[in-house]
Amino acid sequence: MGRFILRRVALALVTLWLLSVIVFVACEVMPGDVARSILGPTAAPETVAALNERLGTNDPVLARYGDWIAGIPRGDLGESYAFRRPVDEMIGPALWNSAKLAFLAFLLVVPLGILGGVTAALYEGRALDRAISVGGLSASAIPEFVWAVTVILVFGIWLDVLPVSAQAPPGASFLTQVEYLILPALCLVFVLFGYLARMARAGTAEALDSDYTRTAVLKGLPRRTVIRRHVLRNSLLPTIAVVATQTGYLIGGLVAIELIFNYPGIGRLLVRAADQKDFPLLQGTVLVIGVVYLLATLAADLAYAYLNPRIRYGRAFS
Amino acid sequence: MSTVDELAPIVVHDSARASRRERLRLVLRSKTFLVGAAIGAFWVFCALFGPAVVPENPYADDILNKLQPPSAEHWFGTDRLGRDVFSRVIVGARDILIVAPLATLVGTVLGTALGLVTGYFRGLADDVIMRVVDAFLAIPVVVIGLLALTVVGPSRVAVILVIGIVFTPIIARTVRAAVLSERELEYVEAARLRNEHTPYVLFGEILPNVLGPVLVEFTVRLGYAIFAIATLSFLGFGIQPPAPDWGLQIFENYGLLSAGDWWPTLFPALAIATLVVGVNLIADGLTQAFER
Numbered sequence: 014m015g016r017f018i019l020r021r022v023a024l025a026l027v028t029l030w031l032l033s034v035i036v037f038v039a040c041e042v043m044p045g046d047v048a049r050s051i052l053g054p055t056a057a058p059e060t061v062a063a064l065n066e067r068l069g070t071n072d073p074v075l076a077r078y079g080d081w082i083a084g085i086p087r088g089d090l091g092e093s094y095a096f097r098r099p100v101d102e103m104i105g106p107a108l109w110n111s112a113k114l115a116f117l118a119f120l121l122v123v124p125l126g127i128l129g130g131v132t133a134a135l136y137e138g139r140a141l142d143r144a145i146s147v148g149g150l151s152a153s154a155i156p157e158f159v160w161a162v163t164v165i166l167v168f169g170i171w172l173d174v175l176p177v178s179a180q181a182p183p184g185a186s187f188l189t190q191v192e193y194l195i196l197p198a199l200c201l202v203f204v205l206f207g208y209l210a211r212m213a214r215a216g217t218a219e220a221l222d223s224d225y226t227r228t229a230v231l232k233g234l235p236r237r238t239v240i241r242r243h244v245l246r247n248s249l250l251p252t253i254a255v256v257a258t259q260t261g262y263l264i265g266g267l268v269a270i271e272l273i274f275n276y277p278g279i280g281r282l283l284v285r286a287a288d289q290k291d292f293p294l295l296q297g298t299v300l301v302i303g304v305v306y307l308l309a310t311l312a313a314d315l316a317y318a319y320l321n322p323r324i325r326y327g328r329a330f331s
Numbered sequence: 332m333s334t335v336d337e338l339a340p341i342v343v344h345d346s347a348r349a350s351r352r353e354r355l356r357l358v359l360r361s362k363t364f365l366v367g368a369a370i371g372a373f374w375v376f377c378a379l380f381g382p383a384v385v386p387e388n389p390y391a392d393d394i395l396n397k398l399q400p401p402s403a404e405h406w407f408g409t410d411r412l413g414r415d416v417f418s419r420v421i422v423g424a425r426d427i428l429i430v431a432p433l434a435t436l437v438g439t440v441l442g443t444a445l446g447l448v449t450g451y452f453r454g455l456a457d458d459v460i461m462r463v464v465d466a467f468l469a470i471p472v473v474v475i476g477l478l479a480l481t482v483v484g485p486s487r488v489a490v491i492l493v494i495g496i497v498f499t500p501i502i503a504r505t506v507r508a509a510v511l512s513e514r515e516l517e518y519v520e521a522a523r524l525r526n527e528h529t530p531y532v533l534f535g536e537i538l539p540n541v542l543g544p545v546l547v548e549f550t551v552r553l554g555y556a557i558f559a560i561a562t563l564s565f566l567g568f569g570i571q572p573p574a575p576d577w578g579l580q581i582f583e584n585y586g587l588l589s590a591g592d593w594w595p596t597l598f599p600a601l602a603i604a605t606l607v608v609g610v611n612l613i614a615d616g617l618t619q620a621f622e623r
Binding site for chain 2: 024027028029031032034035036039040147150151154155156157158159162163165166169170177261262264265266268269272273283284287288290295299302303306307310
């Protein structure tokens with residue numbers, strides 16, 4: 014177990030470093046003149062040259078990578094071109110806002126997904142199973158922004174029961190904030206439900222099929238007890254550990270959702286950075302998104318390893 | 332002994348064909364596949380013949396008749412420039428159905444090649460490439476697409492290449508897994524003992540045997556490609572105006588929702604939803620047939 018953790022953390026660090034290289038290189042191949050694109054075509058050449066000098070865009074590529082990477086451990090990601098503010102000061106609050114939205118979405122989708130998956134497994138092969146499986150799969154195939162405009166139209170405008178912007182007025186109570194977040198969270202629920210239900214269904218079906226379940230049934234335990242004590246206990250812990258690997262989809266989904274609901278999270282920040290060709294902000298945002306994903310999958314792997322005795326007691330993994 | 336040698340290849344050939352026929356039968360009996368195929372066929376028809384059959388020019392402005400609700404004249408109403416939404420939705424199938432399959436094809440070709448090589452050779456190159464793949468996978472597709480399209484500028488070709496390249500490592504991973512089990516089989520050993528060139532072993536021997544997973548992966552990825560490209564268009568980084576692309580139409584019109592003008596947003600949204608659901612039903616039908 015100790016060796017597994019060490020190896021897994023080391024691999025995460027290597028991946029993180031590669032990620033920083035990919036993000037940096039992607040932003041560096043931008044054609045053209047950084048200061049020129051900030052100042053616009055009418056600026057005087059001397060002003061452009063001076064700004065390029067100040068931003069350090071004339072330095073060699075390796076020196077710039079070195080500067081950028083050296084700042085990261087201190088939380089220094091450079092300064093935004095468009096907003097003239099340190100990138101980390103902009104990402105921090107945005108990340109916190111996104112986390113609130115993501116947390117609410119998980120809070121809704123985890124119980125729903127597990128309930129759906131377990132139900133499907135208990136009715137395996139029958140109409141209810143197909144309805145949950147195919148319905149969930151179809152729901153998760155539809156892009157978040159399509160869900161977003163649909164729920165805005167249905168709940169926000171036609172039924173007029175929920176706010177269509179995600180940002181509660183300043184000083185709003187906790188419950189009001191939650192109310193404003195329900196529609197955006199609902200879009201994430203639609204997209205994530207199918208995957209979670211499929212995981213829970215597979216885990217439950219496997220447990221139902223196992224020898225220990227058959228033993229429990231044969232020794233005359235009531236069906237309810239068999240399901241609760243033998244089936245669910247074995248099938249759900251891995252499912253819960255797998256939830257964290259969905260963070261990637263979740264963050265990808267946040268981009269469009271935060272834009273539509275005008276919510277000041279990491280996704281809207283990313284779109285703004287891209288719109289403005291604000292490369293320090295863009296680099297920083299993408300890197301932070303990658304780090305969040307890596308941390309989540311690392312946590313998921315470790316949790317899964319802990320829950321899975323075959324890994325806990327040092328069987329091979331790859 | 333000699334008769335057995337002569338017969339053996341024929342028997343193998345026959346059983347391969349029989350299992351292929353059996354698989355086809357399973358696919359054609361699957362309700363999800365048939366429903367998906369019907370939806371897909373409808374949109375392919377629109378993409379091919381849409382411009383010839385729609386009632387109005389999807390690009391023609393008519394500012395005096397802007398934002399008209401659905402009526403007998405304009406079935407889906409008109410948008411903020413007075414363009415006929417029905418015509419734009421039907422013709423809009425063309426962009427996504429050209430860009431998404433091409434992007435998926437680029438990813439499948441590159442990913443299959445990469446997966447074959449890394450899975451077959453293993454060793455250091457495999458380790459290094461898989462680390463890079465992991466790093467790529469740490470960034471959601473939409474996010475890395477946004478980053479890349481900001482850098483190279485949005486256009487149809489850029490979207491095809493960016494999504495294709497982003498999908499490459501994902502597909503490579505699936506193909507690699509399939510190759511890992513194939514490479515241990517006797518026919519690969521036999522080809523190696525016959526002193527075949529490595530490219531022949533990879534593409535002539537192993538590739539035909541992993542085509543099933545590759546096909547399934549292609550259809551699954553096609554669904555994700557439509558998902559990602561529609562989202563990028565919606566964010567303003569995919570297909571550019573004045574194209575009647577669905578994601579773009581939603582981007583241009585969703586601000587009008589709160590004013591009660593729902594038709595220029597809802598109909599393209601339904602178009603995207605039906606297309607992705609159709610493709611996913613096809614993928615589901617194929618997956619079930621191939622996993623049996």
